[in-house]
Amino acid sequence: MSAPEKKLVRSKSGLRMIPVNNVDVSPFTISEPPWVPDNECVVCMNSSCRAKFDFRRRRHHCRRCGRCFCNSCCDSKVPLNRMCFVDPVRQCNVCVEVSRKENEFFDKHLKTLCNGGDFVLKESGDEIEGSSSTFRCKLSTDNRTVTFESNHDKHEPIQMERLESVQILTGGVDAEVFPRLDDDGNMVASGIAMKYQNHSSDKNMVKLVINPTSTNKREGQMWIAAMQKAFKLIHETRMLDKP
Ligand SMILES: [Zn+2]
Ligand SMILES: [Zn+2]
Incomplete structure (x- = not known):
């Protein structure tokens, strides 16, 4: 784009x-x-x-x-x-x-965010091992949408304006790969859950989990931290614009 x-x-x-x-x-x-x-x-x-x-x-x-x-x-x-x-x-x-x-x-x-990160995508309610796909998630150059790129699978883009919440995931299913705390005692992100409305205004949630086999987990962690900051900026603006 x-x-x-x-x-x-x-x-x-x-x-x-x-x-x-x-x-x-x-x-x-x-x-x-x-x-x-x-x-x-x-x-x-x-x-x-x-x-x-x-x-x-x-x-x-x-x-x-x-x-x-x-x-x-x-x-x-x-x-x-x-x-x-x-x-x-x-x-x-x-x-x-x-x-x-x-x-x-x-x-x-x-x-x-625009450079992107590699994540295993889990839809809400999607608990079955092996049903998840790997995507490269990127923010578009106009900063309006998160896109999902994969050779095998498709996922609808998420409009930043329709993002309702983001939540950092720690440990969890990948606790053995991702310890909850790093050597300095800081929380380590293993993924991010994003709640959003799709184009037909249905509420949806995706979990983007850093690929445990990725050689570049740091990139995924930086992407997650950046997405949290992006959401905060947009969320604060919504609060300000309220009459
Ligand atoms: Zn001023
Ligand atoms: Zn003065």
């Missing part, structure tokens, strides 16, 4: 590169906030600053939250992938931290 066609648009906050078609919008995208009007704020909105605005101390709007700050509380310019800005944009001290964490996701984990 090729990347969707995009166009440049200019908003008051800066240049944005967005898909030509609305259906191609990434599930990680969040919308620009309305700006707090200048006449509604006489002091910096950082509660531990509250500096009064005048002709020398000017107002600056955070591009991420839309609130109004003095220069020293809003002087960092940081990439804001989720609003599709081409260049780094001005953000308040609180938002800068959130964006930096997200940028780590975009720089690293998103690539892991």
Whole structure:
């Protein structure tokens, strides 16, 4: 699948590169906030600053939250992938931290997801040994779907927007291959369970289990960790968008 066609648009906050078609919008995208009007704020909105605005101390709007700050509380310019800005944009001290964490996701984990991982797929209720198939699971380049590639079998793609929950699996059926804890006492993922709605809105669940015979279990573990982060980003956005 090729990347969707995009166009440049200019908003008051800066240049944005967005898909030509609305259906191609990434599930990680969040919308620009309305700006707090200048006449509604006489002091910096950082509660531990509250500096009064005048002709020398000017107002600056955070591009991420839309609130109004003095220069020293809003002087960092940081990439804001989720609003599709081409260049780094001005953000308040609180938002800068959130964006930096997200940028780590975009720089690293998103690539892991698109690169893919090899998993044994178990459908819900599918407990019979030997009935499972091995797939390469990938996030599509438009970030909207998880696809399943195999020479022998087919599985419906999962829409990221229709993902309802993810759960990390540890130990379990493959406990002998995957100890629950690593040498440092951290939980070791052996797989991930994903609950989703399919195209006819039926609820479904798949378990993706790292292939016990895989020579590259680390890749699978990284993919699982990245999927958990991806779900968290989308889930938080759903919460924010609720009226
Ligand atoms: Zn902010
Ligand atoms: Zn301030």
